[in-house]
Amino acid sequence: MNFYGDNADLRWYVERGVDWDPLVRLTEYEMKAPDAPGSVEEAVAGYRDILGLVGGFVGDEVAPRWKELLHAHPRLVDGAVVEAPVVREIVEQLGGLGLFGLNVPRELGGLNTPMLVFQLTQELIARADTSVCAHVGFHGGIAMAALLYSVLEGTTTFTADPPRIVATRFRELIDEIVAGRAWGSMDITEPGAGSDMAALTTRGEQLPDGTWVVTGQKIFITSGHGRWHFVVARTEDPPAGKPPGLGGLSLFLVPAWEWAADGEKVWRAAFTGVEEKLGHTASATVTINFDRSPALLVGARGRGFQQMLVLMNNARIGVGFESLGVAEAAWRAAKAYAATRPSMGKTIDRHEMIAEIIENMQTDIQGVRALGVSACWHEEVAQKVELVSQFLPLSPERKAELLAQQARSRRRSRALTPLLKWLASERCVEIARQAIQVHGGSGYIVETGVERLLRDAMVFPIYEGTSQIQALMVMKDTLLGVVKQPRMFARDLLVARWTSLTGPPLEARVAGLRLQALRAVRFLLMRLTGSKLRDLPLTSPGAWKAAFANWDPKRDFALAMLHAERLISLLADAAVAEALLDQVQRDPARAEVLVRWLERAEPRARWKLDEIVSTGTRLLTALDPALDTALDTALDTAPAVVAEPVHVAAVAAK
Numbered sequence: 001m002n003f004y005g006d007n008a009d010l011r012w013y014v015e016r017g018v019d020w021d022p023l024v025r026l027t028e029y030e031m032k033a034p035d036a037p038g039s040v041e042e043a044v045a046g047y048r049d050i051l052g053l054v055g056g057f058v059g060d061e062v063a064p065r066w067k068e069l070l071h072a073h074p075r076l077v078d079g080a081v082v083e084a085p086v087v088r089e090i091v092e093q094l095g096g097l098g099l100f101g102l103n104v105p106r107e108l109g110g111l112n113t114p115m116l117v118f119q120l121t122q123e124l125i126a127r128a129d130t131s132v133c134a135h136v137g138f139h140g141g142i143a144m145a146a147l148l149y150s151v152l153e154g155t156t157t158f159t160a161d162p163p164r165i166v167a168t169r170f171r172e173l174i175d176e177i178v179a180g181r182a183w184g185s186m187d188i189t190e191p192g193a194g195s196d197m198a199a200l201t202t203r204g205e206q207l208p209d210g211t212w213v214v215t216g217q218k219i220f221i222t223s224g225h226g227r228w229h230f231v232v233a234r235t236e237d238p239p240a241g242k243p244p245g246l247g248g249l250s251l252f253l254v255p256a257w258e259w260a261a262d263g264e265k266v267w268r269a270a271f272t273g274v275e276e277k278l279g280h281t282a283s284a285t286v287t288i289n290f291d292r293s294p295a296l297l298v299g300a301r302g303r304g305f306q307q308m309l310v311l312m313n314n315a316r317i318g319v320g321f322e323s324l325g326v327a328e329a330a331w332r333a334a335k336a337y338a339a340t341r342p343s344m345g346k347t348i349d350r351h352e353m354i355a356e357i358i359e360n361m362q363t364d365i366q367g368v369r370a371l372g373v374s375a376c377w378h379e380e381v382a383q384k385v386e387l388v389s390q391f392l393p394l395s396p397e398r399k400a401e402l403l404a405q406q407a408r409s410r411r412r413s414r415a416l417t418p419l420l421k422w423l424a425s426e427r428c429v430e431i432a433r434q435a436i437q438v439h440g441g442s443g444y445i446v447e448t449g450v451e452r453l454l455r456d457a458m459v460f461p462i463y464e465g466t467s468q469i470q471a472l473m474v475m476k477d478t479l480l481g482v483v484k485q486p487r488m489f490a491r492d493l494l495v496a497r498w499t500s501l502t503g504p505p506l507e508a509r510v511a512g513l514r515l516q517a518l519r520a521v522r523f524l525l526m527r528l529t530g531s532k533l534r535d536l537p538l539t540s541p542g543a544w545k546a547a548f549a550n551w552d553p554k555r556d557f558a559l560a561m562l563h564a565e566r567l568i569s570l571l572a573d574a575a576v577a578e579a580l581l582d583q584v585q586r587d588p589a590r591a592e593v594l595v596r597w598l599e600r601a602e603p604r605a606r607w608k609l610d611e612i613v614s615t616g617t618r619l620l621t622a623l624d625p626a627l628d629t630a631l632d633t634a635l636d637t638a639p640a641v642v643a644e645p646v647h648v649a650a651v652a653a654k
């Protein structure tokens, strides 16, 4: 079975859905890279071959071994983490297909494919097994992060003719990973600090000779039994009397061991635990202790949080594709079972409720994939323009064009990535649960192979930033965006409203979804600020900024924090609909997917908006009785802000 060949939706992206031209041009240094394919089409043909190869391998060789993988727990033996032979064997075979260096530039030993191709392979692998997917991902993903960090800090050198990287700071790491001798990990979480990164206590200390050491304990580290660790540690103390913040963190690369001249390992850190888990049973989740471990400072001191976001953004997109793989496996299992299971005179897929569940699973998967491809495309463009614009001799016009695209893509990626992480992971859990339901009692039995999908899915809304953290980030970005550019918000509201009333049918419905999300934003802002904001002119950013001065976000944002997951749901529904609408413009046959999405999303959006408008006061006043008055005052504004006030239209018409 070929997991690429049998997936028409995935193949549609490769054949028609992805705008490959900019990705290929950037990846191939404006098509001037040595050994660059002769054309964009030739490059895409190569990507198609890779996906077919990986799809065939995971379908035939990995998926059938799920039972072996289920019992392939890694173990801690004399301070070393020992993987089960089946894991090592499969991961090495995938490495043999070139996956460890899939998107590493050719001059560094890789295959130089776009990151999007890497993410699509991750989906294919996750459909077969998530533990294998995670471990393979921490090879090439870490190599690319190391290269990007080096480019960002200015320690990569490049020649322009022919264009190629000649030196990069973390070359040893990249070489080892591409050769399959090493992998890396992202070490953030500590016993006292998960979502709250400001509470991290691992320390980075600079020695008199200028070098650094790191001391502390990191827990729950996926594939944390490798040599290379990107570690976030505190290097600056907060000013006296202030709580520690994110500003005092720095990023380090710490090898868990060095190789002595005689080939012996010299340990620089200690593996002290391997977790037993609900799912991902073959993946090593490791506790690692650093004790004055020699470390390399990556990028600027005190910028660790921002640096980590670079890696985390890619990882969040990765969770999107990983979730897609598991959801695809669940949907296919449910569909196949329902087509053969008889009940009351027909197979269960002919019973209305089961038919609807199976269709909704497919619609959700297609919607998430649309969002995933879009988020990944923009993130990749934003990152690659960095390299190309720094190093290639470009005409001023081309450079300006690329930088403008980079700015657009940065904004889109920042907006879409948390939506993807939230939507993909939450839907994957639901789809996996529904797959069990469709299987009835058999679904609950391990032997059937479906319950493991739910156990694997359960961590997706937790790692790489929980669902609640994604929702908070989106809520803050969205509300502060309005505060910074109230006029833009007014225009967006008007355009959405106008299009929803006058646009062609599909555009109108998509705009209607966006309008619901914008109404929720407006409602929250008005409720947060009460009468303070009601009379503010939308044309005056200064007045808005003043209204938000001296705010205590923890208290004043309470209502928005309460409703953040509802808001992210509204925004994700709208973003998926917009991505699918773009696809319809490329290929009218995609209208069928969009219609299915809208059919579910429209009532969901009405419900979420209703919840935002009508609930919350009781709980919030129970949490903080002092909030009572502010909320009551603001409540008066509710009906007015859900319908657009007249002056919005007046402003936007100017």
Ligand SMILES: Cc1cc2nc3c(=O)[nH]c(=O)nc-3n(C[C@H](O)[C@H](O)[C@H](O)COP(=O)(O)OP(=O)(O)OC[C@H]3O[C@@H](n4cnc5c(N)ncnc54)[C@H](O)[C@@H]3O)c2cc1C
Binding pocket: 185, 186, 187, 188, 189, 193, 194, 195, 196, 219, 220, 221, 222, 223, 277, 280, 285, 459, 462, 463, 464, 465, 466, 467, 468, 469, 472
């Ligand atoms: C299998 C697995 C693999 C992992 N891999 C890695 C890895 O490779 N590297 C790494 O560094 N970490 C890893 N982690 C750790 C993971 O990233 C953390 O578990 C996660 O960030 C949550 O942190 P926490 O467990 O401390 O939960 P907490 O932060 O204590 O959160 C508990 C609950 O409270 C909620 N919450 C917290 N703060 C708020 C808030 N302000 N508002 C609303 N709700 C809030 C959370 O959403 C969550 O529901 C892994 C974890 C697991 C289980």
